[in-house]
Amino acid sequence: xxxxxxxxxxQLRPLMINADKLTEYRQYAEKxxxxxLTSRENGDLIMLxxxxxxxxxxxxxxxxxxxxxxxMRLTNGVFWPIPITVSVSNTIAKTLHTxxxxxxxxxxxxxxxxxxINSIYQPDKLLEAICVYGTDDxxxxxxxxxxxxxxxxxxxxxxxxxxxxxxxxxxxxxxxPKECRDLFSLRGWKKIAAFQTRNPMHRSHEYLVKTxxxxxxxxxxxxxxxxxxxxxxxxxxxxxxxNTLIEHYFVANTVVHSGYPLDMRYAGPKEAxxxxxxxxxxxxxxxxxxxxxxxxxxxxxxxxxxxxxxxLAPGDLDIRPIKIDWTFYCEKCHSMASAKTCPHDKQxxxxxxxxxxxxxxxxxxxxxxTFSRPEVVAELYKWIE
Amino acid sequence: xxxxxxxxxxQLRPLMINADKLTEYRQYAEKxxxxxLTSRENGDLIMLxxxxxxxxxxxxxxxxxxxxxxxMRLTNGVFWPIPITVSVSNTIAKTLHTxxxxxxxxxxxxxxxxxxINSIYQPDKLLEAICVYGTDDxxxxxxxxxxxxxxxxxxxxxxxxxxxxxxxxxxxxxxxPKECRDLFSLRGWKKIAAFQTRNPMHRSHEYLVKTxxxxxxxxxxxxxxxxxxxxxxxxxxxxxxxNTLIEHYFVANTVVHSGYPLDMRYAGPKEAxxxxxxxxxxxxxxxxxxxxxxxxxxxxxxxxxxxxxxxLAPGDLDIRPIKIDWTFYCEKCHSMASAKTCPHDKQxxxxxxxxxxxxxxxxxxxxxxTFSRPEVVAELYKWIE
Numbered sequence: 001x002x003x004x005x006x007x008x009x010x011q012l013r014p015l016m017i018n019a020d021k022l023t024e025y026r027q028y029a030e031k032x033x034x035x036x037l038t039s040r041e042n043g044d045l046i047m048l049x050x051x052x053x054x055x056x057x058x059x060x061x062x063x064x065x066x067x068x069x070x071x072m073r074l075t076n077g078v079f080w081p082i083p084i085t086v087s088v089s090n091t092i093a094k095t096l097h098t099x100x101x102x103x104x105x106x107x108x109x110x111x112x113x114x115x116x117i118n119s120i121y122q123p124d125k126l127l128e129a130i131c132v133y134g135t136d137d138x139x140x141x142x143x144x145x146x147x148x149x150x151x152x153x154x155x156x157x158x159x160x161x162x163x164x165x166x167x168x169x170x171x172x173x174x175x176x177p178k179e180c181r182d183l184f185s186l187r188g189w190k191k192i193a194a195f196q197t198r199n200p201m202h203r204s205h206e207y208l209v210k211t212x213x214x215x216x217x218x219x220x221x222x223x224x225x226x227x228x229x230x231x232x233x234x235x236x237x238x239x240x241x242x243n244t245l246i247e248h249y250f251v252a253n254t255v256v257h258s259g260y261p262l263d264m265r266y267a268g269p270k271e272a273x274x275x276x277x278x279x280x281x282x283x284x285x286x287x288x289x290x291x292x293x294x295x296x297x298x299x300x301x302x303x304x305x306x307x308x309x310x311x312l313a314p315g316d317l318d319i320r321p322i323k324i325d326w327t328f329y330c331e332k333c334h335s336m337a338s339a340k341t342c343p344h345d346k347q348x349x350x351x352x353x354x355x356x357x358x359x360x361x362x363x364x365x366x367x368x369x370t371f372s373r374p375e376v377v378a379e380l381y382k383w384i385e
Numbered sequence: 386x387x388x389x390x391x392x393x394x395x396q397l398r399p400l401m402i403n404a405d406k407l408t409e410y411r412q413y414a415e416k417x418x419x420x421x422l423t424s425r426e427n428g429d430l431i432m433l434x435x436x437x438x439x440x441x442x443x444x445x446x447x448x449x450x451x452x453x454x455x456x457m458r459l460t461n462g463v464f465w466p467i468p469i470t471v472s473v474s475n476t477i478a479k480t481l482h483t484x485x486x487x488x489x490x491x492x493x494x495x496x497x498x499x500x501x502i503n504s505i506y507q508p509d510k511l512l513e514a515i516c517v518y519g520t521d522d523x524x525x526x527x528x529x530x531x532x533x534x535x536x537x538x539x540x541x542x543x544x545x546x547x548x549x550x551x552x553x554x555x556x557x558x559x560x561x562p563k564e565c566r567d568l569f570s571l572r573g574w575k576k577i578a579a580f581q582t583r584n585p586m587h588r589s590h591e592y593l594v595k596t597x598x599x600x601x602x603x604x605x606x607x608x609x610x611x612x613x614x615x616x617x618x619x620x621x622x623x624x625x626x627x628n629t630l631i632e633h634y635f636v637a638n639t640v641v642h643s644g645y646p647l648d649m650r651y652a653g654p655k656e657a658x659x660x661x662x663x664x665x666x667x668x669x670x671x672x673x674x675x676x677x678x679x680x681x682x683x684x685x686x687x688x689x690x691x692x693x694x695x696x697l698a699p700g701d702l703d704i705r706p707i708k709i710d711w712t713f714y715c716e717k718c719h720s721m722a723s724a725k726t727c728p729h730d731k732q733x734x735x736x737x738x739x740x741x742x743x744x745x746x747x748x749x750x751x752x753x754x755t756f757s758r759p760e761v762v763a764e765l766y767k768w769i770e
Contacts, residue, residue, distance in 0.1 A: 210726040211599045214709055249718065251728045324599055333634065334754065335720055341595040343636045369719065 002190055003181055003283045004318055006054045008078040012177050012281060014051030015058070016160045025161055029111050032103040033095065035154070039263055040145060041086045042106045042164060043226040045113055046261040048084070049160030050176045052278045059086045061119035061155035069131040072273070072316075079316035081273035082132055082265065085123070085153045086115070093120055093152035104158070112162040119155030133267050133299070140299055141229055142265040166261050170225060173239055175258040180220065181283035183256055189217035193286040193322055194279035196293070198224040198264060199354070200233060200241035200380060202372040204327040206249060207336035208288055212322060219255045220284055221246070226263035229296070235259065237383045244379045268293070268300035269308035273317070276309070280319035289321040326351075329370040387575055388566055388668045389703055391439045393463040397562050397666060399436030400443070401545045410546055414496050417488040418480065420539070424648055425530055426471045427491045427549060428611040430498055431646040433469075434545030435561045437663045444471045446504035446540035454516040457658070457701075464701035466658035467517055467650065470508070470538045471500070478505060478537035489543070497547040504540030518652050518684070525684055526614055527650040551646050555610060558624055560643040565605065566668035568641055574602035578671040578707055579664035581678070583609040583649060584739070585618060585626035585765060587757040589712040591634060592721035593673055597707060604640045605669055606631070611648035614681070620644065622768045629764045653678070653685035654693035658702070661694070665704035674706040711736075714755040 006012050017025050037045060047053050055078065060068065063075045065083045072081050086104070088096070096102065096117060104113040129136045129143050138144050167174045175183065184192055193212045197205065201221070209219050221242060225235040233241075239259070246257055260278070265271050271294035276287040293305035306323040325338040328351055332344040342349070352360075352371055360367055367377050391397050402410050422430060432438050440463065445453065448460045450468045457466045471489070473481070481487065481502060489498040514521045514528045523529050552559045560568065569577055578597045582590065586606070594604050606627060610620040618626075624644070631642055645663070650656050656679035661672040678690035691708040710723040713736055717729040727734070737745075737756055745752055752762050 210722070211596050213726050214596045214723060215600060215707055249728065251725060254725060322600055337595070338599060340636060340639060341598050343634065 003184060004280055004285050006051075006177070006281045007277050007317070009055040011054075012051035012181075013054040013057070014049060014176065014178070015158055016049040016163070022161060025114065025159060026111065028101075029103040029114050029161060032101050032114065033092075034103045034105050034111070035086070035088055035092070035115070036105045037086065037107060037112070038145075038149070039107055039227045040265070042112070043262040044084050045086075045104060045106075045158065045160060046163050046166050047278065048158055049113070049163055050261070052177050052260060052281050053084060054177070054281045056080075056084060058115065058156050058158040059154060060084055062121035062123075062153075063119075064155065065121070065123055065128075065153065069128050072270075079277075079312070081270045081277065082267060083123075083128060085149075085155075087150035087153050089150045090152060092150075093154075096120060096154070102154070106162075106164045108164065110162060110164060112160065112164050114159045114161070115154060115156050116158070117154050117156045119153075121153055121155070122151055123153050125149070132265075132270050135299055137299070139297070140266065141296060142267050145265070163261070166225070170235075170239075170259055173223075173258050174225075174261075175256070177278075177281045177283065180256065180258065184218070184283045187218065187253060190285070191216045192218050192220060192284045193288055194220045194222050194275075194282065194284040195288045196222055196224070196275050196279075197238075197242070198228055198232065200238050200376060201245050202357075202376070203329060203336060203370060206245060206373070207327045208290065208324055209255065211324070212286075212288060213254055216286070220279070220282060221255050221257045222279065222282070223257075223259040224262060224264060225259040226261055228264050229266075233380075233383070237380070241376050241379045244375050245373055248375050249373060264294070266294060266296035266299075268295040269305045272305035272321075273308060273312075276317055276319045276321065280317065284319060286320050286322050288324060290324050291326050329368075388569060389665055389670050391436075391562070391666045392662050392702070394440040396439075397436040397566075398439040398442070399434060399561065399563070400543055401434040401548070407546060410499065410544060411496065413486075414488040414499050414546060417486050417499065418477075419488050419490050419496070420471070420473055420477070420500070421490045422471065422492065422497070423530075423534070424492055424612045425650070427497070428647040429469050430471075430489060430491075430543065430545060431548050431551050432663065433543055434498070434548055435646070437562050437645060437666050438469060439562070439666045441465075441469060443500065443543040444538070444540050445469055447506035447508075447538075448504075449540065450506070450508055450513075450538065454513050457655075464662075464697070466655045466662065467652060468508075468513060470534075470540075472535035472538050474535045475537060477535075478539075481505060481539070487539070491547075491549045493549065495547060495549060497545065497549050499544045499546070500539060500541050501543070502539050502541045504538075506538055506540070507536055508538050510534070517650075517655050520684055522684070524682070525651065526681060527652050530650070548646070551610070555620075555624075555644055558608075558643050559610075559646075560641070562663075562666045562668065565641065565643065569603070569668045572603065572638060575670070576601045577603050577605060577669045578673055579605045579607050579660075579667065579669040580673045581607055581609070581660050581664075582623075582627070583613055583617065585623050585761060586630050587742075587761070588714060588721060588755060591630060591758070592712050593675065593709055594640065595635075596709070597671075597673060598639055601671070605664070605667060606640050606642045607664065607667070608642075608644040609647060609649060610644040611646055613649050614651075618765075618768070622765070626761050626764045629760050630758055633760050634758060649679070651679060651681035651684075653680040654690045657690035657706075658693060658697075661702055661704045661706065665702065669704060671705050671707050673709060675709050676711050714753075
């Protein structure tokens, strides 16, 4: 085993119950009180099931929640940047006690886990908002999501019974951390960067990945398959658009294309840390961190998500960031470049906003081939039809 | 001091005598028997003077020479890939004894060093050729140079009195290892790659350097200023052409452009190791190693110079190679790429041989802007005039 070790653990800790015990667990779960998960909570649960949140054993207790908010650490000292929690209403909370087991139900109504409650607490959401998002502004989608949570959190170990169709839906593009690691080992990769994406890949993203590919063994193109902001492209469309790019413009077996079940939190720097942490569990040694990684609006300074990695203590995370500036096509360079490699004035840089890209796609207006590969644009047009 | 430490030493060991003792040393040298250096030996001597060959104290003794040929190690165990030697004729050798001092004279007739002889030996040149060059073929320019040496080597410490005009001629482009390190520290660079070149820089070289720049703090563009094969471009022309490229296409202060005084040996893999070793002395953490680095003709397999780094023992060298394949413009990618990042057929790759480039320059025929920047080509045309 020459791959990077999982976060703070010698082995992955997927919380999915083995197939041979599943019937027994399911029967037990059906007798339990039912708690319905939000989309965000459900994504977190699937990730716990897959082992992507190693070494967590479940949803955070009060002490872990508080420590993570204030110090980015679990009570056992292990680094962790963002609370992983599940909430219930006051009414339901009053019927529950530590020591109780409850069934967790996904948004589609399916029983997906058993939670062994060992902590029931009212989190200070304002504290969490400020600590995690750096703001309590309700126009921030992550803050809005947090404030919309119920008032009481349940902490405790979980046994995951079902991935809610994640694997069935995404198939070969829903590699587990173990499957990713096995694939990396098979290919003999050691130095592996993860490229986080929640968009189709245009030339600037292709440039980022290829730049890293020149120096690394391989890149994991890792798409968020969970919930996004309204107006963002659905996962299935992004999947096809990225596959089209890979098919036409990448050398076979230099990248792995897969996805993960989380929703976006838009927590900027702290989410960049979480993105790095679980990519370590997927076997990656590096995470590409661009400008305003996991940001939204103007809530974070463009380089905050890069700078936060420099504030970690030694040993907090083994995975390292690859910090790259905005990338763009420069008409003077006649090539893709970044502010680090192109000396020319901004007037020569082709920058098209996401809003403008969506407008042109809807209007079936062309996108320059220096911005997006024609094959990819054709794929995106199909979605509009 | 956060820079990489010099090779096998806590400090640089420039063998240049301090200015305040120079008159005394010069007077002493004038009384000594005179040994005239070849161009290759003179380049090595200047490098010893600058500290680029730290931790060597002079030219190699028999035991060091033998150990380096056979095991790539000095007798004290320190890694060293290629013998650093000076030779004299049998006739002169007979007049010399260990313990003698001799004056070393550069090819222009200037006294440049004092050698304190502690080893006089007849090297087995065939052994050296096979060990260092992997061949005894006299059409190999490095082997030809070796065979043309005199039959007896002199080993011993040297006091360097003069760089033979190296600094005066190349000025700010003749940074010493210490000056390079000071500049890196001033700029706050830590992760620094050296780009070895003996040619003007075309688009493929620009692509290599910029690819690394995206991920590193900075790049040292390090030109060989010593002797090359007939037909290669003189150092002054290359210097101007590279400066033109930097001026028009690089962000200020992202690269350092300088040169070093060695001749090419064309020893392929072993010279790649020497190139890495002295770049570590210049403060670089990485050396860009392309295909057939320091090779000539078909003497080395294209990846031999990359593979040899994997055969080193831990601790042999602190500096690490950055292995990159051929780079070229691809008409399907509409960009620079390498075999690692471009999946298209070779018919779409623009590859122009050095011979063809020289032919076109002489005939004032155009070079495509996808091959070479127009500003650089204009500079090269001037040389032809």
